[in-house]
Amino acid sequence: MAALAAYGTDGYAATSLDALAEHLGIRKQTILYWFPSKRALFEAVIDDAASSLIEAFDAATSSDLVGMDQVEAIIRRVLRLAVQRPELLGLVREVSRPGSLSAERLADRVAPVFARAADFLAREMDAGRFRRSDPSMLLLSLYSTVVGVAGEFEVQRAIGLESTLRVAVERQRELVRFLRAALVPSG
Amino acid sequence: MAALAAYGTDGYAATSLDALAEHLGIRKQTILYWFPSKRALFEAVIDDAASSLIEAFDAATSSDLVGMDQVEAIIRRVLRLAVQRPELLGLVREVSRPGSLSAERLADRVAPVFARAADFLAREMDAGRFRRSDPSMLLLSLYSTVVGVAGEFEVQRAIGLESTLRVAVERQRELVRFLRAALVPSG
DNA sequence: GAGCCTCTCTACCACTTGGTAGACAGATTT
DNA sequence: AAATCTGTCTACCAAGTGGTAGAGAGGCTC
Numbered sequence: 001m002a003a004l005a006a007y008g009t010d011g012y013a014a015t016s017l018d019a020l021a022e023h024l025g026i027r028k029q030t031i032l033y034w035f036p037s038k039r040a041l042f043e044a045v046i047d048d049a050a051s052s053l054i055e056a057f058d059a060a061t062s063s064d065l066v067g068m069d070q071v072e073a074i075i076r077r078v079l080r081l082a083v084q085r086p087e088l089l090g091l092v093r094e095v096s097r098p099g100s101l102s103a104e105r106l107a108d109r110v111a112p113v114f115a116r117a118a119d120f121l122a123r124e125m126d127a128g129r130f131r132r133s134d135p136s137m138l139l140l141s142l143y144s145t146v147v148g149v150a151g152e153f154e155v156q157r158a159i160g161l162e163s164t165l166r167v168a169v170e171r172q173r174e175l176v177r178f179l180r181a182a183l184v185p186s187g
Numbered sequence: 188m189a190a191l192a193a194y195g196t197d198g199y200a201a202t203s204l205d206a207l208a209e210h211l212g213i214r215k216q217t218i219l220y221w222f223p224s225k226r227a228l229f230e231a232v233i234d235d236a237a238s239s240l241i242e243a244f245d246a247a248t249s250s251d252l253v254g255m256d257q258v259e260a261i262i263r264r265v266l267r268l269a270v271q272r273p274e275l276l277g278l279v280r281e282v283s284r285p286g287s288l289s290a291e292r293l294a295d296r297v298a299p300v301f302a303r304a305a306d307f308l309a310r311e312m313d314a315g316r317f318r319r320s321d322p323s324m325l326l327l328s329l330y331s332t333v334v335g336v337a338g339e340f341e342v343q344r345a346i347g348l349e350s351t352l353r354v355a356v357e358r359q360r361e362l363v364r365f366l367r368a369a370l371v372p373s374g
Numbered sequence: 375g376a377g378c379c380t381c382t383c384t385a386c387c388a389c390t391t392g393g394t395a396g397a398c399a400g401a402t403t404t
Numbered sequence: 405a406a407a408t409c410t411g412t413c414t415a416c417c418a419a420g421t422g423g424t425a426g427a428g429a430g431g432c433t434c
Contacts (some may be wrong), residue, residue, distance in 0.1 A: 009285070009286060010286070011198065011200060011284070013198060013200040013201040014199075014200040016420075016421065016422085017421080017422065017423090018420075018421080018422095026382080026383095027382070027383060027384085028422085028423090029382075029383070029384085029423090029424090030381080030382055030383080032422080032423065032424090033381070033382075034381095036423095037422075037423080038421095038422060038423090086285065090284070090285065093280075093284060094284075095341075096339060096341040096342055097198070097277070097280060097281075097341070098196070098273065098277065098338070098340045098341060099196060099197070100341065103341040103344075107341060107344060107345035110345060111345055111347075114345055114346050114347070115347075118346070118347075131368060133361060133364060133365075134357070134361055136346050136347060136348055137348065137357065137358055137361040137362075138361065138365065139346055140335075140336055140339070140342065140343060140346055140348065140358070141332055141335075141336055141361070141362060141365045143335065143339070143342060143346075144331055144332050144333075144334070144335020144336050144339060144342075145328055145331050145332040145335065146331075147331070147335065148327075148328075148330065148331020148332065148334065148335050149327055149328055149331050151285070152283060152327070152330070152331055153285045154282075154283040154284070154285060154287065154290040154294060155283055155294075155327065155330060155331075156327060157290075157294060158293075158294035158297060158298055158301055159301050159305070159323050159326055159327055159330075160298075160301070160302075160305075160323055161323055161324065161327065170321070170324065171324055171327070174320060174321055174324040174325065174328070175324075175328060177320060178320075178325065178328045178369055179369070181318060181368060181369045181370075181373070182365055182366070182368045182369035183368075186368075186373030203390075203391065203392085204391080204392065204393090205390080205391080205392090213412080213413095214412070214413065214414085215392085215393090216393090216394090216412075216413070216414085217411075217412055217413080219392080219393065219394090220410095220411065220412075221411095223393095224392075224393080225391095225392060225393090375434105376433105376434085377432100377433090377434080378431100378432080378433080378434100379430100379431085379432075379433095380429105380430085380431080380432095381428105381429090381430090381431105382427105382428090382429085382430105383426105383427080383428075383429090384425105384426090384427080384428100385424105385425085385426090385427095386423105386424085386425080386426105387422105387423085387424075387425100388421100388422100388423095388424105389420105389421075389422090389423105390419105390420085390421065390422100391418100391419080391420070391421075392417105392418100392419090392420100393416105393417085393418095393419105394415105394416085394417080394418105395414105395415085395416080395417100396413105396414090396415090396416105397412105397413080397414080397415095398411105398412090398413075398414095399410105399411095399412085399413095400409105400410085400411090400412105401408100401409085401410080401411105402407100402408080402409075402410095403406100403407080403408070403409090404405105404406080404407075404408090
């Protein structure tokens with residue numbers, strides 16, 4: 001069922017039920033037996049993706065780490081997810097497009113994660129480990145940077161970065177250094 | 188003609204020639220008289236968008252600014268562009284999706300801008316104004332952060348940020364602070 | 375074995391898709 | 405005035421779209 005996340009690579013509109021069914025070795029009507037409409041299928045895929053994302057985030061935050069250690073754990077998790085399941089980040093990209101079909105659906109399910117992340121940032125600021133600023137806006141910057149570095153493959157090509165494993169490792173280290181500089185007070 | 192950038196808001200696959208023609212008050216066949224195919228039209232739109240992007244970047248870098256002043260000028264330009272012409276960043280988003288139709292086309296046209304940006308970063312590092320690191324990877328981080336903060340409206344909603352003008356101003360200031368901390372050496 | 379339930383199938387439908395062929399009106403050239 | 409060129413139109417097409425109706429196969433309980 002999760003294989004249906006072909007939506008994540010090609011997008012909703014560009015993926016027909018016929019193509020999906022052929023890829024699965026069944027008839028389109030079998031899909032429509034399980035899901036009343038294409039839209040419903042898409043929403044089910046979104047729910048499934050949301051679960052995977054929440055699960056990954058929980059796994060990266062289960063060790064009660066603080067400061068940059070916690071941030072680093074999340075970075076590693078996201079970058080690994082981007083390699084292992086690129087359709088996941090692709091679906092996020094598709095659905096978080098302004099004016100998307102089911103943006104709210106994913107947003108609602110993922111909102112608690114964002115809330116926890118913002119709380120974490122606020123706590124770290126209180127503890128003096130992170131530079132003080134608006135937690136929500138800082139979270140937006142962090143999200144953009146991490147997800148962008150994880151998923152902007154075409155931009156990386158345009159910049160001239162190869163897509164070898166060695167570069168990927170370097171990229172992760174550079175991202176950590178970048179965010180450490182941005183987050184940790186200079187003093 | 189530039190109004191055709193409806194592709195930027197809805198995406199290529201989701202925008203039919205009929206819909207486009209109706210929106211323009213003409214017949215679809217008139218479009219196909221000027222452009223041999225839908226694909227060709229899309230590529231023309233991409234070229235047009237690339238010109239606008241390059242123009243905006245040139246305007247933001249024409250004053251021979253250095254250090255964070257230059258970065259700040261670009262940030263302001265990008266955020267303003269995101270408000271005034273959201274279809275432009277939308278098109279970039281659409282086309283920079285992994286496995287996109289004409290990713291190379293936009294990438295080729297924009298590559299010089301990236302090259303100039305990377306050179307700028309290297310020069311600033313040599314001058315000691317920016318923390319030393321790999322210019323290309325730093326550029327990727329910067330691009331992701333700025334474009335993300337500029338265009339991730341759905342994520343902002345999920346985080347709980349309102350979309351008022353006041354918040355937009357705050358967001359810009361916070362982004363500048365974020366990148367200053369990330370770029371300028373702590374000493 | 376009859377009836378029922380679950381599931382996948384074939385057959386079909388109305389509609390939309392990108393694209394072609396060619397008529398026709400207006401302007402420009404000869 | 406005839407001929408040509410330019411640009412938009414109507415008419416049409418084959419292919420593909422999401423979705424419906426219903427047949428039929430296999431397993432289940434009575």
